[in-house]
Amino acid sequence: MIWNQEKIRSVLPHRKPFLFLDEVIEIDGTQKIVAVKHIAKDEDYFQGHFPGNPIMPGVLITEAMAQASIILYSLAKPEIAAMHPHYYLGKIKSEFFSPVYPGDKLVIETAKVKFSDYAGITDAVTTVNDKIVAKANIVFSVRKNE
Amino acid sequence: MSNGIEYEIREMVSNILEVPVEKLTPEVDFFKDLNVDSLKAIEIVAAFEKKYRIIVPEDDIPKIRNLGQLIEYTKNVTS
Numbered sequence: 001m002i003w004n005q006e007k008i009r010s011v012l013p014h015r016k017p018f019l020f021l022d023e024v025i026e027i028d029g030t031q032k033i034v035a036v037k038h039i040a041k042d043e044d045y046f047q048g049h050f051p052g053n054p055i056m057p058g059v060l061i062t063e064a065m066a067q068a069s070i071i072l073y074s075l076a077k078p079e080i081a082a083m084h085p086h087y088y089l090g091k092i093k094s095e096f097f098s099p100v101y102p103g104d105k106l107v108i109e110t111a112k113v114k115f116s117d118y119a120g121i122t123d124a125v126t127t128v129n130d131k132i133v134a135k136a137n138i139v140f141s142v143r144k145n146e
Numbered sequence: 147m148s149n150g151i152e153y154e155i156r157e158m159v160s161n162i163l164e165v166p167v168e169k170l171t172p173e174v175d176f177f178k179d180l181n182v183d184s185l186k187a188i189e190i191v192a193a194f195e196k197k198y199r200i201i202v203p204e205d206d207i208p209k210i211r212n213l214g215q216l217i218e219y220t221k222n223v224t225s
Contacts, residue, residue, distance in 0.1 A: 090185040114192040116204050118184035121192050141185050 002027055003071070008035075011074045011081055012067055017044055020064035021071070021108070030076035032111045035068040041102040056100035061134045062092060065124035068110040069138050073120045077142075080117060086143045090119070094136040104128045110138075118142055151224070152217050158197065159213060162189050172214030190216075198224055 003024035012019065026034035039056055046054035066089055074081035100106065106126050113121035119141045126134040160167045163180055176182040182190075191202050194216070200223050210216050 091189070114188055114195065116184065116188050116191075116207060119188040121188055139185055139189060141183070 001025060008071065011071055013084065013086075014067060018063070019067070020060060021067050024068075024071060025107075027075065030072070030112065032109065033068060033072045033075070035064075035071065035108045035110075037064050037106040037108065039100060039102060039104045039106060043102065046102055054102050056104070058094070058096045058134065061096070061100060061106065061126055062094050062136055062138075064106060065108055065110060065122075065126060065134070065136045066092075066138055066140065068108045069120065069122040069124060069140065072110050072112060072122060073115055073140075073142070076112060076115050077117065080142060080144070083144050085145060088141045088143065089138070090141050091139040092136055094134060096134045098128070098131060098133045100128060100133055106133075113137070151220055154197070155194075155217055155220060156213060158193055159190060159216070162186065162193060170213050172217070173212055175211055176213075177211060194220070200224070 001023045005019070005022055008021050008024065009015070009019070012021070020037050021035045022037050024033055024035045045057060045060065049055060049057050070087050106128060108124060108126045110122045110124040113123055119139065122138050124136045124138060125132060156167055156170050160170055163182065163186060165180060174180060176187070187207060191207055195202055198220065206219070210219055
């Protein structure tokens with residue numbers, strides 16, 4: 001482990017139950033990171049998605065990839081991240097290949113496409129047991145607190 | 147060759163901004179006239195970098211305000 005959840009919380013404004021990263025296990029400079037989320041068997045959303053057939057909603061996998069993208073952005077733009085800006089999703093192109101079940105371990109790899117002071121683009125891939133379950137191209141904006 | 151680049155860039159920007167090609171005159175201002183925001187700007191830059199396999203320095207992004215300047219920039223960096 002390179003970053004624990006405490007370190008992740010120092011960058012991400014998200015908190016439980018909407019924090020979807022447990023640890024960062026790999027950092028490749030400012031180009032790529034790999035993060036992990038362990039999907040508990042009793043996550044709240046499994047109660048309704050779906051009763052008797054629990055599957056992690058695709059939007060939450062996308063959210064995990066977006067949160068990993070913010071971590072990567074913070075490494076590339078530490079002076080901006082230190083100001084604790086607001087991060088907003090702008091555009092997502094995603095694909096989902098396999099369901100994610102309770103007990104699965106998401107491994108999220110996100111790579112920089114382009115970052116500026118005001119926005120970022122990343123390519124993210126999520127795997128479970130080395131099998132790709134989702135991919136996304138994520139465009140987000142960064143707004144500094146006035 | 148120049149006309150080819152002009153056509154390619156116009157098509158690319160038109161697709162990203164979802165603006166008809168006819169509206170994309172060389173002088174129309176991306177930010178003032180077409181409401182390009184930071185998200186659209188970075189999308190254009192990323193598509194441009196991918197197509198021409200170059201890196202656009204961040205400081206150059208605000209200097210490119212219209213199609214004419216983008217075409218001129220492309221000719222300079224690809225020549």
